[in-house]
Amino acid sequence: MIMIGRAAAKLFNEKGYLETSIADIASAVTMSKGGIFHYFPTKNEILYFILSNYMDLVVEGLEEELKKIDNGFSRIQFIISRHIELYNKNTAEAKGLLHEAHNLPAKHFKIVAEKEKRYFQIVARSLSDLLGDSIPKDKLTAITFALFGMCNWIYSWYDPKGSLTPDDLAEVIYSIFSKGVVSYPPSKITAPESEVSDARF
Amino acid sequence: MIMIGRAAAKLFNEKGYLETSIADIASAVTMSKGGIFHYFPTKNEILYFILSNYMDLVVEGLEEELKKIDNGFSRIQFIISRHIELYNKNTAEAKGLLHEAHNLPAKHFKIVAEKEKRYFQIVARSLSDLLGDSIPKDKLTAITFALFGMCNWIYSWYDPKGSLTPDDLAEVIYSIFSKGVVSYPPSKITAPESEVSDARF
Numbered sequence: 430m431i432m433i434g435r436a437a438a439k440l441f442n443e444k445g446y447l448e449t450s451i452a453d454i455a456s457a458v459t460m461s462k463g464g465i466f467h468y469f470p471t472k473n474e475i476l477y478f479i480l481s482n483y484m485d486l487v488v489e490g491l492e493e494e495l496k497k498i499d500n501g502f503s504r505i506q507f508i509i510s511r512h513i514e515l516y517n518k519n520t521a522e523a524k525g526l527l528h529e530a531h532n533l534p535a536k537h538f539k540i541v542a543e544k545e546k547r548y549f550q551i552v553a554r555s556l557s558d559l560l561g562d563s564i565p566k567d568k569l570t571a572i573t574f575a576l577f578g579m580c581n582w583i584y585s586w587y588d589p590k591g592s593l594t595p596d597d598l599a600e601v602i603y604s605i606f607s608k609g610v611v612s613y614p615p616s617k618i619t620a621p622e623s624e625v626s627d628a629r630f
Numbered sequence: 631m632i633m634i635g636r637a638a639a640k641l642f643n644e645k646g647y648l649e650t651s652i653a654d655i656a657s658a659v660t661m662s663k664g665g666i667f668h669y670f671p672t673k674n675e676i677l678y679f680i681l682s683n684y685m686d687l688v689v690e691g692l693e694e695e696l697k698k699i700d701n702g703f704s705r706i707q708f709i710i711s712r713h714i715e716l717y718n719k720n721t722a723e724a725k726g727l728l729h730e731a732h733n734l735p736a737k738h739f740k741i742v743a744e745k746e747k748r749y750f751q752i753v754a755r756s757l758s759d760l761l762g763d764s765i766p767k768d769k770l771t772a773i774t775f776a777l778f779g780m781c782n783w784i785y786s787w788y789d790p791k792g793s794l795t796p797d798d799l800a801e802v803i804y805s806i807f808s809k810g811v812v813s814y815p816p817s818k819i820t821a822p823e824s825e826v827s828d829a830r831f
Contacts, residue, residue, distance in 0.1 A: 447648075505811075560814045567794040570787075571802040572811065578783025579776040586775045593768040601772040609810035610706075610773065613761045 430468050433458055434482065437475045438521035446476060446529040477537040480530055483522040484544035487515055491551055501559035502607055505576075508552055509606070510599040512580045517589050524584055549573060576606055631669050634659055635683065638676045639722035647677060647730040678738040681731055684723040685745035688716055692752055702760035703808055706777075709753055710807070711800040713781045718790050725785055750774060777807055 436457040440449045451472055455462045469475045491511070498504045516523045530541055553573040557564065564572070579602045589595055604612050637658040641650045652673055656663045670676045692712070699705045717724045731742055754774040758765065765773070780803045790796055805813050 556811070560811060564814060565793075567792065568798070568802055571794055571799055572806065572814075574783060574787045575780040575803055575806050578779040578781070580779070582775060582779025582783060586771075591768065592766075593772055597769070598772055601769055602776055605773065605776050605807060605810065607810045608812055609806065609808045610757070610761060611809055613765060613773075 434479045438479045442521040480541045504555045506603045513599045635680045639680045643722040681742045705756045707804045714800045
């Protein structure tokens, strides 16, 4: 099942979920369509299997790991590094979550969304532990989603094979989130030509 | 044409680009299909019109506005507020850019992507003006996309009708980006129950 899920996740990511057929998936894992149907009665169930498993990977064990870390900032650093590592090791699944989850039937979408909410709550709790309870809830929500925004947006531009390693990337996001760009050394020198990126903004 | 574009952007956002027909668009603006075809020979050209116009709105005049601002941090604050304001005033068009641009034919996609690249370059230049040229280009790119990530991710969770106004949201993003969460008052009090959000993480 895991083999089918991985192959399907890659196809969904390359061709789109709607554009991928069971025959495509069967061909990718050199099985018959009947073989696939033995494990998954519908294509929807394959998508659900992929996204649900990915969210389990994201959520399971996180609270226990965080409890082992005393320092509030170190907990945030751990969350960022772990998020980026999971993304890089499961890029097709993570992108599927961002782009294809709306194709799930309502019942399955709800289960995946509950897991996402659980993840949100764990991260928001770590932030409120760090920042204290004087922050209004709506601002805590905005701060938490600002962090998710920096981490999730990497799907649109980041190439782990480029010069910036996943560890470098996690460090940049942690530095900005914890201390802001003021933590970067300022300079009076006129700025250089900025890098031209092919990625979408 | 603008009226057709606005109505089409809303439909693309609600139903999806592929799922929206010219008949749906014609009905939304109480025109005949022939009337729509008079302005736009294909549905693709409507999408291109919407996304290209939105990027023009984002890019045009930005450099001139930035030149009027002396302080580097104020320029970043201006960029964030302007980005969020444009998003809130043109939510359907902005979401279309994030979700539907891949449906454009290559020739048109390229033109829209060039405009996005122009926007990226202007923002990256403002950041390199602020941070100096000692920052490696790959880190400058990551910092710029961290900022875009915080600003763009709002599509997944932010409701401008909620308690957090667009100005509040811009302020949170600017505070984090410029000074980090250390700028929020820390507290020794045990954290409260964090807010439960219905939004996707």
